[in-house]
Amino acid sequence: MSEDSDAIDALPPLREVIARHDLGARKALGQNFLLDLNLTGRIARVAGDLADVSVIEVGPGPGGLTRALLKTGAREVVAIERDPRCVAALQDLIAAAGDRLRIVEGDALEADPEALVAAPRAIVANLPYNVATPLLLGWLRRIDAFRSLTLMFQKEVADRLTAPPGGKAYGRLSVIAQWVAEVRPAFNLPAQAFVPPPKVMSTVVHFTPRPGREEADWQDMERVTAAAFGQRRKMLRASLRSLGDAEALLEEAGIAPTARAEEVPVSGFAALARAWAARR
C-alpha cells in the first residue's frame, strides 16, 4: 500500500490535471470539484476503516476523493463516471493505483452496486447534486448490501435527512432514511471549498444500516409518507383520506387523528404502513 501511496503522492496536482484535460466544470453534470486533499482525506476518514471493504465512488471527476480513498487503504475502489473527459483524466491515477482502482464509464443511476463489487462494500461520494436524492433512495432501499454510505449533499438536503420529528425539515426523506439507516451528519463544507463554488453549503452525511428497524414494506412507506407530508399542515385524519378510512388506519397505528405528519416518529409511519397493507 505504501508504494501505491507514494505513486499517488507523485501525481500532478489536481489543478494541473484539470488544466491539462480541459475539465471546465459542466453544470448539467453537477460538477463542483474538491481540490483540497486535506478535505478529501477528511471525507475518506469519515467512512472508517476500509481495509477489507470495496468502495464504490460515484463521480470521481479529476480524482481528488479517489486519491484519498486509495491512500486510506481501501481494498479496492470502483468509480463510476459519466463524463468521458474525466475518465481520460483519471488514467494516470489508474497507473499509480494498479489493480486497486477500476473506472466504469456510465450513469450511476443505472449501475447495480451489488454486481459491481463483492461485499463488504461501501459507497463514498461527493455526489452530483442534481441526481443525489434518486441515487440515495436507490441505495437506502437495499441498505443491507452496504457497510456504510458516506455522501456529500447540499446542506439543506442533509438537514432533511437528519431532522428529528417536530420541525420544518422533518419530512418524507427524513422518515425513509431514518427508518432504514442510522444517519449522522459528519461535517459541513463552505461553498468556497469547491471549484467552481456551488450556491449552497454542503454537508457530509454517514449512513449505516439500522439494526432492528420496524417492519414495513418500502412502497407502503413511500405511499403513506407521500400522503401525510403532501398536505403536511393538515391533520392526518384529513391528509390520509386518499388511503381510505383514515380514522381507522390511524387508530390501528395508535396515532391521534388530530396529529400532523411532522409530529409522527418513524415508528408511527411504519405502523401506518403496516395498517394500510393489512387493510388493502
Ligand code: SAM
Ligand atoms: N469526486 C469529484 C470531487 O470531489 O472533486 C467530483 C464530484 S462532482 C460534485 C460530481 C461528479 O459526478 C462529476 O465528476 C460528474 O461528471 C459526475 N456525474 C454526474 N452525474 C453522474 C451520473 N449520473 N453518474 C456518474 N457520474 C456522474
